[in-house]
Amino acid sequence: MITTSVDNWCGVIEAADYGPLSRHEAPFARALRQAVVDLSDDDHVKVIVLRTTHGDFAGAGTPPPVDTTEVLTTWHRDFAASSAVYQAVCFSKKVVVTEVAGHCSAAGSMLVLCSDLTVAAENATFASPFTDLPEANFVLAALTMRLNRAKSWLLRGSTMPAAEAVSVGLVNQVVPADELAATTRELARSVTGMPLDGITMSKMLLQAVLDGHGVGREFDLADHYAIHRWAGLNAGTVQG
């Protein structure tokens, strides 16, 4: 499902695609979270690259509605908790790079928002994470793209092509698909040239800044968004 490797200070996480997160597949979320935490804890890793081995970074998918009790317990543990997958990426002690080819469904865009740096292929597209994923973090989007652009993405539920993503600041670089891996390698090499402690201390500082802006508080609201999002669907289930 997920493989990891470490070479020359660079940890690489590979999956066929990250689409299972968009469908709220808990085992996949737990495995990805564990891979990120393990590489973050590895003293021989300065940068973590999230990469896919097949076509899309995160294939399309919609999560099924979740019952309120589950939202507050198991769903919370796997997708909303401070120790769950997205906060493990967002608050990693190492620099996280997303390497995006093809389509990013909702969860793919969330991984991009949670990562520090992103390289995208020209065929990459970025769907709004906010329509389907209660755990999506709007504050991260507003900080990354500026407030009104993030609002437009949320309200229109739109999908951004790579060229637009780079112009609004969602990704750092857009390159032809056959140059993607080499570009990511070069970017990672630039990061690994820095001292390990310097990287970790910078990430600690960055996390305080993110929380100062409300990123953590927005993550904490995920349960409330989830209950609201699925309230009508749960009511329908009960009535049915």
Added chain:
Amino acid sequence: MARYGTPESIAAASTQVRYEVQRDPGIAYITLNRPEKHNAMSVPMRDRIIDLVDEANIDPDVKVIVFRGVGKSFCSGNEINEEWGQRRPHERRRTLTVGYRYGADMAWGRLGFSQAISRSPKVTIAQLHGYCAAAAYFMIACKCDLVVASDDARIGALEARFLGPAGAVASVHINRILGTKAARRTGFTAMTMSGPEARELGLVTRLAHRDELAEATLALATEIAATPTGQLLYLKARLRAAEAVMDTSVPAITGLLVSHFLQSAPDEMDFWRTARQVGVGGALDADKKRTGAVDPRAGTEGTS
């Protein structure tokens, strides 16, 4: 809630702010209709906007609220030379005490009209052409969820020329929308942004030629209104919550209030004297010629 204004200005508000609803696809239009004043908003006009947003909020057919203006400009901001029920009219802007109601309305009160816009559960769109200045900029355009602008729009904190820059500089909201350097530029220089520049900076969602502006707004509003009602209300609810944690919905612009009502420099007092004599437009022209505010601590005050 007390209603401020003269009988004439209160009576005029119902035609100066028009309201219409297109039930299909579900768009409410709030149209500023005071073209002879570039749609400057009086206190009764702002009170009417609050009422109309409330009406749209509870109308189940309305999914999107569009703000637009008739005439040469979208809106030049708040009417700044009006009688609106002050206890001592000749002191209309000289002290915080006199300005309390006015300040509560526009800068930090929960009942103010900009709060009605920013906290609406419906999606809000500002349609900008010509001037979008002062309160129209930071209390309508910046508070709306989406902005459609014509390429000849001139958007900015023009009031900073004579009232002080604090509103545009210190607003958390504007800093989040434009970035901090651009926010400071709009406040400290009072230079306007063109439509394309505002799009580049992130304020404007969609740009259109002047004669295609209404069509572009309708297309965006129709696109939004096609979203199922429950989903749209959910998205707006989570947007409001996220803005709460980012503090962008906070109405406090204390510096704005202070800069508007404390005018200690003599040549700034000249602005109001000139405005009384030749109107605000003439005072703005005269203001361009002055060499700069005199520091009252230098002992040169006392000319007013």
